[in-house]
Structure formats: C-alpha cells, structure tokens
Amino acid sequence: MAENVLHVENMTMQFGGVVAVNNLSLDVNRGEIVALIGPNGAGKTTAFNMITGVYAPTNGKISFKGEVMLENHPQGKMVKNYLGENDGRYDKTIVKTPDQITNLGIARTFQNIRLFKSLTVFDNVLIARHMRSKANVFSATFCLNKKEEQENRKKTLELLRMVGLENEKDEIASSLPYGKQRRLEIARALATEPELLLLDEPAAGMNPQETDELSEFILKIKNEFHLTVLVIEHHMELVMSISDRIYVLDFGKLIAQGTPEVIQNDPKVISAYLGVQEDE
Numbered sequence: 001m002a003e004n005v006l007h008v009e010n011m012t013m014q015f016g017g018v019v020a021v022n023n024l025s026l027d028v029n030r031g032e033i034v035a036l037i038g039p040n041g042a043g044k045t046t047a048f049n050m051i052t053g054v055y056a057p058t059n060g061k062i063s064f065k066g067e068v069m070l071e072n073h074p075q076g077k078m079v080k081n082y083l084g085e086n087d088g089r090y091d092k093t094i095v096k097t098p099d100q101i102t103n104l105g106i107a108r109t110f111q112n113i114r115l116f117k118s119l120t121v122f123d124n125v126l127i128a129r130h131m132r133s134k135a136n137v138f139s140a141t142f143c144l145n146k147k148e149e150q151e152n153r154k155k156t157l158e159l160l161r162m163v164g165l166e167n168e169k170d171e172i173a174s175s176l177p178y179g180k181q182r183r184l185e186i187a188r189a190l191a192t193e194p195e196l197l198l199l200d201e202p203a204a205g206m207n208p209q210e211t212d213e214l215s216e217f218i219l220k221i222k223n224e225f226h227l228t229v230l231v232i233e234h235h236m237e238l239v240m241s242i243s244d245r246i247y248v249l250d251f252g253k254l255i256a257q258g259t260p261e262v263i264q265n266d267p268k269v270i271s272a273y274l275g276v277q278e279d280e
C-alpha cells in the first residue's frame with residue numbers, strides 16, 4: 001500500500017472576510033509527484049504557506065509521515081467571523097515555525113526566486129546546509145567545528161555536481177541565467193535534505209527550452225534524492241508530463257482531483273480555466 005507522506009485535512013485559511021483556502025483536503029504519497037493547479041488567486045500559494053508554517057491555518061489539520069504536524073481551529077475574533085466549513089471539528093492548536101518544518105524534512109522554493117544574490121553559488125547552498133546541520137552560520141564563520149564544516153563543504157560540492165551547477169560554483173548567484181537561478185534555488189532546498197519538496201511555480205518566467213529542461217530536472221532529482229514532490233504550476237505541459245496526480249483549486253475550493261488524463265477532460269476544470277490567461 002502507498003505510504004502517506006503528507007495528509008492535509010479540511011484546511012481553511014481565512015484572511016479577514018476572505019476565505020483564501022476553503023476546506024482543502026489532499027494526500028501525497030511517497031515517491032509521487034503531485035501538482036496543485038488552479039487559476040490566479042485560487043489559493044495555491046496560501047496552501048503552501050500553511051503547509052510550511054508561514055501561516056497557521058484558521059481551521060484544519062496537517063500530518064507529515066503519519067504524525068500531526070499542524071492543527072488549528074478558529075480563535076479570538078475568528079470564532080464569530082469564521083466562514084469556512086468544519087467549525088468545531090478540531091480542538092487542538094499545534095503550530096510550528098518554518099525552520100521546525102524544514103527540520104522535519106519538508107523544503108520549498110518560492111514563486112519569486114529568493115537567493116542571496118551577491119553570494120556565490122557555493123555559498124548559497126552551503127548556508128542552506130547549515131540549516132540542517134548542527135553547525136550554524138556562527139560556528140561555521142568562526143571555525144568552531146572544523147570537521148563538520150569540512151563535511152558540509154564536501155556535501156555542498158557533491159550536491160552542486162548532482163544538480164549540474166558544479167562549473168558555476170564560484171559565480172555570483174545573480175549573474176546566472178534565469179533557468180540556472182531556479183535550479184540553484186532548488187539545490188538550496190535540497191541542501192536541507194528533505195523528503196518532501198514543495199515547488200511554487202518553478203517554471204515561472206522560463207522560456208520553452210528552460211521549461212523542458214526543468215521537467216527533466218524535476219524527474220531526475222526526484223529519483224536521485226528519493227523525493228516526494230508537491231508542485232504548484234501554471235505551465236500545463238509541464239504539469240501533465242511530470243505529475244502522477246493533480247488537485248485543482250478554484251476560489252479556494254477543491255473542484256477536481258485525479259490523473260492528468262482525468263483532469264484534462266474534466267468539464268469543471270475546463271470551465272474554471274476558460275477565459276483565464278495561462279502564465280507562461
């Protein structure tokens with residue numbers, strides 16, 4: 001039987017009077033690539049922000065590898081103002097910071113590339129490794145744990161080799177072409193040794209050749225790093241070519257789920273996208 005890695009249950013995020021994500025449930029099993037798609041403003045990034053601890057959900061529960069990782073229910077003013085479903089179903093408040101979630105084995109990239117632009121490719125990845133290892137930036141700077149730092153540097157180089165950025169290791173991050181900056185951002189996420197990788201619009205801003213290379217790259221790192229992947233993407237060709245299963249959000253609500261074939265032919269999905277321009 002498939003081993004569940006991520007289980008999202010009745011997750012709702014309400015900002016004031018806006019229900020950005022409305023009672024979303026989804027599962028991602030070990031080794032799968034699952035896509036979360038939907039028109040602009042459907043709530044995809046908000047869903048990622050809850051899973052990675054950026055926002056505490058207003059209501060609902062999220063488990064990672066069978067253990068409850070986050071749980072919440074309407075509190076304070078929201079008790080009266082809650083517009084979502086399943087009110088009263090959850091009674092615990094379990095919160096985690098993004099760092100704690102990274103340490104559990106979940107890493108993400110962002111819609112807008114977030115690199116240390118003036119640092120080298122090597123240092124960008126090395127800093128990300130410090131998130132995971134006992135040595136922090138302070139102890140690394142002052143060489144407090146030489147052996148561990150040597151190991152970090154070795155692993156950083158190995159990772160750059162695996163993602164095809166070894167030749168660019170001494171280049172300044174901002175000088176890389178766009179496609180390679182995206183690859184570096186993914187390498188930084190991999191440096192924290194995740195089991196679950198969340199990619200937020202990895203093909204945004206890429207040309208067709210870069211997008212094709214990205215599809216291959218995602219499949220390659222999935223296999224080489226034994227990853228489970230949840231990806232938000234507007235680029236339908238990429239989504240359909242790499243995903244095992246797809247969830248579709250519209251106005252915060254799940255409107256369809258299934259294999260790429262099922263989703264492509266679902267009238268609800270087609271109508272949600274009608275008139276909506278695809279971001280390339």
Ligand SMILES: Nc1ncnc2c1ncn2[C@@H]1O[C@H](COP(=O)(O)OP(=O)(O)OP(=O)(O)O)[C@@H](O)[C@H]1O
Nearest residue numbers: 015018019020038039040041042043044045046047
């Ligand atoms: N911090 C916030 N405060 C208030 N409203 C927010 C906040 N973040 C998101 N929203 C609203 O929640 C809704 C969902 O936004 P979200 O960015 O999650 O959509 P998305 O599907 O990722 O869109 P896109 O494809 O354009 O990136 C939108 O109506 C947005 O304006």
